[in-house]
């Protein structure tokens with residue numbers, strides 16, 4: 001695992017009008033990629049890579065950033081790349097391109113997720129595009145305010161074939177899930193390798209800690225077992241949220257993980273456009289194999305949960321840092 005970013009919050013500020021001054025395809029695509037890198041990723045590892053040639057882009061997973069302990073199957077890694085693909089697609093359409101995506105083309109690099117060719121079309125402006133620079137993971141307590149059925153229906157409409165989205169809004173089930181997360185946090189924090197890995201990323205500043213604060217954060221996470229207190233905190237977070245959501249699938253391979261990422265980002269952007277906050281919460285739950293199974297039983301479904309998140313109303317929190325675009329551009 002390596003981190004390599006020059007982390008800043010500035011990537012969130014994009015001037016749309018700059019696009020019109022771009023002349024070459026490469027410049028234009030680089031501009032679109034500024035939106036792709038604002039996608040969420042597990043531990044904010046930003047594990048995507050992009051190569052540009054002629055009218056094409058290769059979108060790859062940066063396997064050197066894989067979370068070997070928290071995400072040994074690389075499920076979250078590919079979900080995160082899927083989130084970036086959704087942002088890229090929406091931004092491309094906004095600036096007058098139709099992206100033709102071939103997923104996992106055979107015979108090319110092992111870490112290649114998608115080969116995208118662009119053709120020109122009418123620019124298509126929509127509220128999801130506006131949400132790309134507004135979306136953020138919100139880890140605060142949410143207000144005691146339900147989410148209406150109409151809104152949940154709009155979120156449900158983001159789902160694609162082969163993927164299931166369950167909403168848990170009754171108190172009893174949310175309490176069961178909260179208990180599971182609290183137990184899961186203890187299980188994960190009892191593993192020193194898990195704490196070391198998380199501490200490493202905190203030390204790299206991916207959660208916004210700088211300088212000495214990042215070093216202290218790394219030390220505490222790596223050396224102190226805070227699983228129990230974190231579990232109690234996360235229990236309260238889940239109980240404060242009117243809806244806990246679960247994305248599941250029967251399939252369990254790279255392709256479906258990317259699709260789940262694409263769907264999650266559509267849900268998150270739609271929620272953002274409706275002023276609903278989101279918080280992915282895989283820690284303690286889908287990151288613990290036996291808890292994936294327990295959650296499946298609680299929901300009474302056949303599919304295996306892959307990504308879980310809270311939804312609700314709250315004041316938006318600050319944006320999280322990102323590396324600079326040049327740091328994720330690689331040669332073809």
Ligand SMILES: Cc1cc2nc3c(=O)[nH]c(=O)nc-3n(C[C@H](O)[C@H](O)[C@H](O)COP(=O)(O)O)c2cc1C
Pocket residue numbers: 038039040041042043044076077079080083135136137138139206207279280281282283307319320
């Ligand atoms: C697959 C995936 C899993 C995640 N799991 C968690 C989690 O368990 N707990 C958490 O607090 N955030 C989780 N996140 C949120 C990331 O930490 C967050 O996206 C990242 O820090 C960047 O911040 P942003 O979403 O505000 O841009 C997850 C995100 C993704 C894409």
